[in-house]
Amino acid sequence: MLNDVTFGQYYPTQSFVHRLDPRIKLLALIAFITLLFCSANFYAMAACAVVLFAAVIAARVPFKSVLRSVKGILFILLFTAVLNLFFHGGETLLCEWWIIKIYLESIIFTVFFVLRLFFLVIASSVLTLTTTPVALTDGIESLLKPLTYIKFPVHELALIMSIALRFIPTLIDETNRIISAQKARGADFESGNIFKRIKAVVPILIPLLISAFRRADELGDAMDARCYSNARHRTKYKKLTLGWRDLVAFFVFASLIAGVVLLNIYAQAICPEIFVYIKIR
Amino acid sequence: MSEEYVIECENLKFFYPGSETAALNGVSFSVRRGEFLSVVGHNGSGKSTLARLLNGLLQADEGTVRVLGTDVGDAKNAVEIRKSVGIVFQNPDNQTVASIVEDDVAFGPENIGVDREEISRRIEWALGAVGMLDYRHATPSRLSGGQKQRIAVAGVLAVKPQILILDESTAMLDPKGRKEVIDVVKRLNEEEGMTVILITHFMEEALLADRTIVMNKGEIALSGTPEEIFESGETLETFNLSLPKITVLCNALRGAGMRIDNVLRPEELAEKIAENFVNRGISGGQSQKFTPKPFESAHEWDVEISDLSFTYSKKSPFAKKALDGIDLKIGEGEFFGVIGHTGSGKSTLVQHLNALIKLPSANKKYRAKKPKNGQPAPVIPRISVGQFDLSDKKCDFKALRASVGMVFQYPEYQLFAETVFQDVAFGLKNFNKNLTPEEIAQAVESSIEIVGLNYEEVKDKSPFDLSGGQKRRVAIAGVIVTKPHILILDEPAAGLDPKGKNEIMELLHKLHREWCKTVIIVSHDMDEVAENCTRACVISEGKVFACGHPADVFKRADELRSLGLDVPMTAKIADGLARRGYIIDSDCTLDDFSEKVIGLFNGEGEGNA
Numbered sequence: 001m002l003n004d005v006t007f008g009q010y011y012p013t014q015s016f017v018h019r020l021d022p023r024i025k026l027l028a029l030i031a032f033i034t035l036l037f038c039s040a041n042f043y044a045m046a047a048c049a050v051v052l053f054a055a056v057i058a059a060r061v062p063f064k065s066v067l068r069s070v071k072g073i074l075f076i077l078l079f080t081a082v083l084n085l086f087f088h089g090g091e092t093l094l095c096e097w098w099i100i101k102i103y104l105e106s107i108i109f110t111v112f113f114v115l116r117l118f119f120l121v122i123a124s125s126v127l128t129l130t131t132t133p134v135a136l137t138d139g140i141e142s143l144l145k146p147l148t149y150i151k152f153p154v155h156e157l158a159l160i161m162s163i164a165l166r167f168i169p170t171l172i173d174e175t176n177r178i179i180s181a182q183k184a185r186g187a188d189f190e191s192g193n194i195f196k197r198i199k200a201v202v203p204i205l206i207p208l209l210i211s212a213f214r215r216a217d218e219l220g221d222a223m224d225a226r227c228y229s230n231a232r233h234r235t236k237y238k239k240l241t242l243g244w245r246d247l248v249a250f251f252v253f254a255s256l257i258a259g260v261v262l263l264n265i266y267a268q269a270i271c272p273e274i275f276v277y278i279k280i281r
Numbered sequence: 282m283s284e285e286y287v288i289e290c291e292n293l294k295f296f297y298p299g300s301e302t303a304a305l306n307g308v309s310f311s312v313r314r315g316e317f318l319s320v321v322g323h324n325g326s327g328k329s330t331l332a333r334l335l336n337g338l339l340q341a342d343e344g345t346v347r348v349l350g351t352d353v354g355d356a357k358n359a360v361e362i363r364k365s366v367g368i369v370f371q372n373p374d375n376q377t378v379a380s381i382v383e384d385d386v387a388f389g390p391e392n393i394g395v396d397r398e399e400i401s402r403r404i405e406w407a408l409g410a411v412g413m414l415d416y417r418h419a420t421p422s423r424l425s426g427g428q429k430q431r432i433a434v435a436g437v438l439a440v441k442p443q444i445l446i447l448d449e450s451t452a453m454l455d456p457k458g459r460k461e462v463i464d465v466v467k468r469l470n471e472e473e474g475m476t477v478i479l480i481t482h483f484m485e486e487a488l489l490a491d492r493t494i495v496m497n498k499g500e501i502a503l504s505g506t507p508e509e510i511f512e513s514g515e516t517l518e519t520f521n522l523s524l525p526k527i528t529v530l531c532n533a534l535r536g537a538g539m540r541i542d543n544v545l546r547p548e549e550l551a552e553k554i555a556e557n558f559v560n561r562g563i564s565g566g567q568s569q570k571f572t573p574k575p576f577e578s579a580h581e582w583d584v585e586i587s588d589l590s591f592t593y594s595k596k597s598p599f600a601k602k603a604l605d606g607i608d609l610k611i612g613e614g615e616f617f618g619v620i621g622h623t624g625s626g627k628s629t630l631v632q633h634l635n636a637l638i639k640l641p642s643a644n645k646k647y648r649a650k651k652p653k654n655g656q657p658a659p660v661i662p663r664i665s666v667g668q669f670d671l672s673d674k675k676c677d678f679k680a681l682r683a684s685v686g687m688v689f690q691y692p693e694y695q696l697f698a699e700t701v702f703q704d705v706a707f708g709l710k711n712f713n714k715n716l717t718p719e720e721i722a723q724a725v726e727s728s729i730e731i732v733g734l735n736y737e738e739v740k741d742k743s744p745f746d747l748s749g750g751q752k753r754r755v756a757i758a759g760v761i762v763t764k765p766h767i768l769i770l771d772e773p774a775a776g777l778d779p780k781g782k783n784e785i786m787e788l789l790h791k792l793h794r795e796w797c798k799t800v801i802i803v804s805h806d807m808d809e810v811a812e813n814c815t816r817a818c819v820i821s822e823g824k825v826f827a828c829g830h831p832a833d834v835f836k837r838a839d840e841l842r843s844l845g846l847d848v849p850m851t852a853k854i855a856d857g858l859a860r861r862g863y864i865i866d867s868d869c870t871l872d873d874f875s876e877k878v879i880g881l882f883n884g885e886g887e888g889n890a
Contacts, residue, residue: 134380159378166380169422174694180637181695184687185759186679186711203707206697210745218375222433224338225368226389227360227440233394237387237401 010132016245017059017130022139024246025127028253032123035260036116044263045115051256052119052126061129069125070118077117085110137161142240155234163219171212178207287349287444287476288312288335288366294343295330295499304330305341306499312444312478317470319479319487319507322496323521324749324778328480331496332448335478336366349443364393367437369450373429377421382413382432385421389440400439407435410473411465425623427458431465438469444476445469451481452776455623455805456847463489482778484511484525488545495520508543523779526808526850530875537879547850551857554878558863561882565862568877569885571832580613582667582766582798584634589662590823591629591638603629605823606660611801611816613766616793618810618817618831619803622845626823627803628690631769633664633671634801635685640664642672667766683712686765686797690772692756696744704744705729705759712763728762729755731796732788750781754788761796768797772804786813811835811849811869819846832868 017025032048039045056066070077090105131139141158148154179189182203189200288311295305305327312318322328333339334346337353346353353362370376379385383404390400408414411431421429430450437445447466451459463486469475479490487493488507495503495510497520503510511517511528518524524532527545534541539557544550558564589607594600603626611617621627632638640662641647664671669681689695698704705725709716716724726736732754739747744755753773761768773789774782786809793800804810810817811831818828821844827834835841835852842848848856851874855865863881867874 132380134384162380162384163378166377166421170374177689178695180632181687181689181692182707183637184635184682184689185708186682186763187707188711203695203697207695211694215372215375218370218372219378221333221338222368222370222376223378223388225336225363225370226436227363227392228388229360229392235391235394235396235400237391237397237404238384239397 011061011065011129013060015058015060015130017055017126019243019245020130020249021240021242021246022131022135023142023240024242024249025131026136026139026143028249029123029127031253031257033120035257036119038264039260040264041267043267044260045112047256047259047263048119049115051252052123054252055126056122059126059130061126065129066122066125070121073117073121077114081110081114084113133165134162137165138238138240167215170215171208174211175204175208178204285313286311287314288478289347290335290344291346292344293331293334293341293346295327295334295339295341297330303499305334307344308499308501309344310494310501310504312476314443315470315474315476316492317467317477317479317490319481319490319493320496321480321482321484321487321493321522323482323780326496326520327499328496329448330499332368332446332478332480335444335446336368337362338368360393364440365442366444366446367440367442368446368448369430369433369437371449371452373426373433373453374422376433376436377429380420380422382408382419382421383417385432386435386439389436393440403439403441404435407438410438410469411435412461425458426454427461430454430458430462434462434465444478446478446480448480449482451483451486456807457622457805457845459483459486482522484523484528484779488525495522497521507545511543511545521778521780523783526871530850530854530871533871533875534878537875537882539879539882547853548857551854551861554854554858555861555863557882561884563863563881563884566881567864568866568881571866571868571873571877582613583665584609584611584667584767584799585663585665586610586630586633587663588660589630589633589640589664591626591633591662593629603823604633607820607823607825609818609825609828611799613798615799615801616790616813616815617799617801618814619801619820620805620807620810620817620834620846621820622805625820627820628771630820631687631771631801631803634666634767634769635682635687636671636676636678637687639678640672643674643676643678645674647674679712683763684766686760686763686768688757688760688768688770688773690775692760693744693749693752696752696756696759699743700741701729701744701747701755702740704755705762708759709762724762724764725758728758731761731792732758733784734758750777750784753777753785757788761792765797767799767801768792769801770803773802774804774806774809782809789813805846807835807847807849807852811851812871819844821846830868832866835869 032052035048039048056063085102085106086100088103088106088109089101090103092104094102094104094107096102137158140161141154144152144154144157183189187200187203189197192200290311291309293305293308294303297304308327308331320328320331330339334341335348335353337359340354348362349365351358351361377385378388386404386407387400390403395403404417405414408417411434413428413431413435416424416428416432421432424432433450434445445466447462451462454462466477466479467489470477479486481487488511490507493505493507493510494501495517502520503513503516511524525545527547527550528543531541531543531550534554539554541550541553541557544553586607586609589604590602591604592600592602607630619627619631629638633640636643642661661672666681666685669676669684671681696704698707702725705728706721709721709724725740729736729739734751734754739751739755744752747755770789774785777785789800789802790813802810802814814831816829817831817834819826819834819841826840826844827837835848838848838852838856849869851867851869851871855867855874858865865874865877865881867877
């Protein structure tokens with residue numbers, strides 16, 4: 001049942017994007033998403049698309065696995081796109097049928113909407129495909145560091161995330177073992193109505209919970225034995241360092257931000273009116 | 282205080298909350314700097330409690346512990362004590378906090394505020410000391426049990442303790458992993474002068490120490506060098522411990538008039554036996570031949586496997602071939618052993634036998650592919666168990682699973698119901714919905730009784746209130762309750778102490794006689810297979826490496842060793858004797874082997890020179 005779960009999406013190669021600092025990648029993703037929603041015309045959107053496309057190429061991950069992430073939201077994407085297309089409203093009426101009115105503006109809006117979500121999902125999957133969950137945790141911990149000044153337990157949070165990541169494969173193995181064992185005793189998880197199925201999960205859940213608590217207990221002892229305490233004078237071995245790649249990425253994104261801002265302001269002057277989305281609002 | 286002793290315990294008493302009986306009842310002992318001390322005792326003898334008292338994870342109710350002169354009882358000293366006393370625990374999965382080896386090793390030093398450069402040096406040193414430097418950037422969850430446990434040792438070493446405690450750290454490992462860990466510990470003791478306290482229930486490991494303490498019911502029952510301890514012979518068994526097999530053999534040979542001191546290594550024993558032969562004027566020879574009964578097939582409940590291959594996570598970057606063209610026959614009535622080390626594919630193999638892993642051709646969507654032009658038709662894996670054809674999608678898999686019982690490793694971890702009765706009845710109710718409550722009660726009662734528990738006593742108890750050994754019995758009862766014809770057990774004795782092991786093996790023989798036709802055990806313990814099985818096969822890298830009577834399988838000792846597998850002790854001694862010109866042809870069990878050696882000693886061999 002869970003045999004095919006390979007945890008996370010990480011695709012192991014050693015590309016330019018893989019070797020970027022996780023903090024840079026996280027910040028770049030945040031910046032990129034913000035830019036997507038700030039792009040006011042197709043030129044700005046095209047600039048985003050170019051950078052995203054370059055990132056996908058530089059990440060050297062198979063295109064298929066990038067697109068696979070889109071598959072998950074395809075239905076929602078299409079559904080909302082159709083709703084927007086039919087009911088968004090606007091000024092330039094193109095055609096009308098029953099209660100459905102399609103306006104030029106709603107077409108433009110829908111295209112923007114679809115592109116934004118599409119790019120957003122692809123950009124996020126570039127991050128998860130090229131960054132191990134561990135590196136992501138390190139990155140998040142490092143980015144949240146300033147919050148320690150307001151007594152936010154950043155280290156504890158990071159440790160919790162790290163332990164959770166560490167135990168996911170262990171618990172998946174355990175779950176598989178329990179499922180097999182109960183199947184061998186004739187348990188049936190695949191047929192019957194919803195109540196029967198929920199009831200069928202009990203023989204998996206209870207042993208799993210008990211085992212998780214047992215593991216937590218033992219891990220607590222092991223951490224204690226290795227001098228874990230809430231003392232403040234803790235050091236950190238792993239230190240993220242920025243390299244030339246991060247500098248390159250920084251400049252790419254700095255120019256993208258500048259580019260989108262400039263295009264938002266000046267593209268109106270150089271492009272046909274129809275591509276200027278901002279005018280509609 | 283004297284500088285010589287690093288640990289001094291005086292009259293330690295400890296009660297677990299809510300328990301009337303003392304887990305420790307007046308324990309006093311001291312440990313010298315650089316000493317290698319082993320602590321043995323049955324499950325529940327208080328040895329793990331002792332370990333926790335030594336580094337302050339638990340506090341004694343009475344008595345004092347001093348580590349390097351510091352009182353462990355004072356909570357202020359907790360961190361100082363833990364810096365000096367490192368503990369490695371039992372379960373290799375439950376001791377790592379990070380998903381990358383070096384991050385995990387860094388955890389201890391980080392906690393005590395070591396600076397970065399020094400942490401880096403310590404990681405290198407600690408991983409080097411356990412021989413895992415190449416795995417610095419690896420993920421613990423993909424390592425073997427022995428490797429994981431070595432990482433746990435490294436994680437403790439990185440704190441630079443002066444005393445290393447291993448609390449049954451080898452109990453859950455296979456023999457290869459056990460050897461890895463023990464070798465590391467032995468080297469740390471000899472080369473780095475580390476004080477080591479090894480808590481174990483493997484007698485063979487206890488032998489490696491300078492001094493051994495035997496715990497029984499919260500007290501120190503015996504203390505002395507390993508040789509002295511094992512001299513005491515039968516008294517050990519009253520403490521629920523067993524003598525090492527080699528000591529049993531020494532005693533048997535001595536009983537037959539051979540002059541043999543207690544030795545602890547097979548090679549030494551072979552030498553001693555040869556000396557005895559020479560002194561008798563027997564310069565070479567062969568014992569009475571052993572001829573295994575030929576394998577006869579064609580019964581109602583035979584198992585036949587042909588061309589079985591299996592790959593995990595097919596078509597993904599993580600694809601892993603587990604089985605590669607297995608051909609195997611297991612006859613009705615056999616006590617069959619499947620041998621192989623962790624990851625050899627042996628568990629995957631047995632999970633095919635009750636269709637937990639279905640053959641591709643048994644899948645609903647399966648369509649036979651036509652062979653491409655000029656290419657031979659692809660081989661189709663086939664398995665038949667009795668009249669069940671597992672490659673047929675119309676096979677009644679539910680009926681199959683009722684006939685082929687499967688007990689997984691550590692089956693007690695799959696208990697879930699409120700009472701023992703309900704848990705045991707679970708399988709029965711699943712397989713047969715039309716049983717009356719009386720029929721169910723009867724079946725449950727007889728299966729609980731046959732696994733050696735008292736039905737009236739346990740039926741209404743929660744399975745979680747039972748002891749470890751009892752839980753395992755309940756779990757086995759929950760599988761055999763359907764009266765399966767074939768019973769498969771994956772490492773049935775894993776993690777038990779010697780007495781528990783013997784009891785489980787006895788139980789399996791009883792089930793084999795009275796309950797099931799065929800018993801198949803998956804094991805990595807060669808002695809267990811040699812002593813119990815009528816036939817065995819060795820699985821290595823997804824292939825059947827050898828199959829036959831254990832005696833025939835273990836004749837290929839050198840090849841087995843090159844696969845990273847061990848051979849039974851008797852085969853090792855026989856090997857040593859063969860090099861000296863004495864051929865002992867036994868069925869590899871201890872009894873038969875000693876009989877054959879004694880026979881040769883008394884001049885009853887074949888063709889004596």
